[in-house]
Amino acid sequence: MKEILENTAQIKEKIDSYIRKNTLSNISNLNDKTLLFREGIFDSMAFVLLIDYIEETFGIKASDEDLIEENFESIEAITRFITHKYEVSTVR
Amino acid sequence: MNKKNHNPFSREIVILENEKSECDAIVARLHDNVIHRLHRTGAVIGISGGIDSSVTLALSVLALGAENVLGIMLPEKDSSGDSARFAQQLADKFNVRAITENITGALQGFGCYQRRDEAVKNIFPEYDPARYKMKIGVKNSGLYTNLPPLFSLVIIDDKGVEQSKRLPAPEFRQIEAASNFKQRCRMSMLYYHAERLHYAVIGTPNKHEVEQGFFVKYGDGGADIMPIGHLYKTQVYQLARYLGIPQEIIDRTPTTDTYSAEQTQQEFFYQLPFAQMDLLWYAYENKYDPSEVAPVMEMTVEQVKSVFVNFERKFKTTEYLRMAPIRE
Numbered sequence: 001m002k003e004i005l006e007n008t009a010q011i012k013e014k015i016d017s018y019i020r021k022n023t024l025s026n027i028s029n030l031n032d033k034t035l036l037f038r039e040g041i042f043d044s045m046a047f048v049l050l051i052d053y054i055e056e057t058f059g060i061k062a063s064d065e066d067l068i069e070e071n072f073e074s075i076e077a078i079t080r081f082i083t084h085k086y087e088v089s090t091v092r
Numbered sequence: 093m094n095k096k097n098h099n100p101f102s103r104e105i106v107i108l109e110n111e112k113s114e115c116d117a118i119v120a121r122l123h124d125n126v127i128h129r130l131h132r133t134g135a136v137i138g139i140s141g142g143i144d145s146s147v148t149l150a151l152s153v154l155a156l157g158a159e160n161v162l163g164i165m166l167p168e169k170d171s172s173g174d175s176a177r178f179a180q181q182l183a184d185k186f187n188v189r190a191i192t193e194n195i196t197g198a199l200q201g202f203g204c205y206q207r208r209d210e211a212v213k214n215i216f217p218e219y220d221p222a223r224y225k226m227k228i229g230v231k232n233s234g235l236y237t238n239l240p241p242l243f244s245l246v247i248i249d250d251k252g253v254e255q256s257k258r259l260p261a262p263e264f265r266q267i268e269a270a271s272n273f274k275q276r277c278r279m280s281m282l283y284y285h286a287e288r289l290h291y292a293v294i295g296t297p298n299k300h301e302v303e304q305g306f307f308v309k310y311g312d313g314g315a316d317i318m319p320i321g322h323l324y325k326t327q328v329y330q331l332a333r334y335l336g337i338p339q340e341i342i343d344r345t346p347t348t349d350t351y352s353a354e355q356t357q358q359e360f361f362y363q364l365p366f367a368q369m370d371l372l373w374y375a376y377e378n379k380y381d382p383s384e385v386a387p388v389m390e391m392t393v394e395q396v397k398s399v400f401v402n403f404e405r406k407f408k409t410t411e412y413l414r415m416a417p418i419r420e
Binding site: 035037038040042043044045047048049051052064067068069072073 | 237238239240241242243258259260261264265401404405408409
């Protein structure tokens with residue numbers, strides 16, 4: 001866990017920026033609710049790289065149980081997932 | 093979804109009505125393609141003892157005559173011993189010349205095993221290929237979710253104790269790229285013999301392998317003709333029975349035969365039994381409405397939709413594999 005927790009807006013901005021930089025698809029209509037995998041923005045390898053990026057950038061660990069659509073389907077979902085991980089860690 | 097003009101969806105929809113007429117049509121095309129289009133006099137086929145290469149060999153014998161077909165077994169040190177036994181049984185049954193080309197030395201020359209093991213050790217430092225077997229598995233059960241599958245690395249020690257970890261991208265790519273030397277070495281050897289004999293290389297992928305991208309570009313995807321590339325697995329099994337492929341081969345579970353640990357194709361790639369895969373792929377490519385497909389498959393409409401999303405992604409993301417070199 002990183003010492004300085006980032007706020008939701010910062011997390012969302014970083015995820016948005018990462019996706020824009022790393023997708024090979026047309027993202028002219030990308031927004032926080034765009035379904036990244038259903039719309040073909042990210043494929044299997046991009047999903048692996050996204051998880052690596054999240055773990056490295058935000059200092060969290062995604063367990064097997066975390067790897068569900070609810071946590072990764074959109075920028076909004078990913079932001080919520082990272083924020084939740086931060087909160088759980090802080091409570092502990 | 094635009095529905096084509098087609099028959100009601102049913103569990104029988106991919107079954108060939110007449111094996112003989114399908115077989116005759118393939119044989120006629122194969123003969124014409126080898127002799128008249130490629131101007132070659134025979135066929136070289138890599139035989140693994142699996143059902144696809146067995147059916148391809150049998151069709152080639154009918155198209156070109158047993159005396160003009162060469163079956164080549166291409167084992168390496170991770171290959172299952174059963175593969176050679178079944179392949180020889182097949183060659184004997186169809187009276188085809190069969191030779192063995194062990195590609196272990198070539199793979200060592202390429203550094204295939206060393207490069208693969210280096211990536212495995214990044215994940216499991218204790219990994220020793222003399223003590224452990226390894227394979228790649230699918231981590232999340234992907235087809236009923238819209239997320240793509242994630243791959244895991246599995247190592248199994250000599251006592252059968254299994255460990256599994258999610259594969260980060262760099263290690264996944266290195267293991268995959270190193271392992272692909274196997275299919276590319278086989279392709280090189282097949283072309284050596286094909287050129288030596290003035291034969292064509294007959295590829296063995298079925299429809300799922302071609303369209304879902306379950307092949308190695310310029311590896312098992314490197315061939316002159318793919319005579320069963322349009323057939324669903326159900327249809328391959330129908331032709332196998334019609335052609336008299338040995339029952340032991342028909343009864344084998346399709347494996348990747350790529351990693352040192354045993355691994356089925358369903359476990360590694362398809363994530364569904366073939367009978368289900370065939371029907372769902374047929375429904376997807378013929379644009380059936382998920383609400384018509386779901387009750388037949390005893391699935392929910394949402395599950396069918398998710399499977400279709402996964403199929404669409406697989407087809408699109410593997411287009412690169414099917415593309416010829418871009419020339420403009």
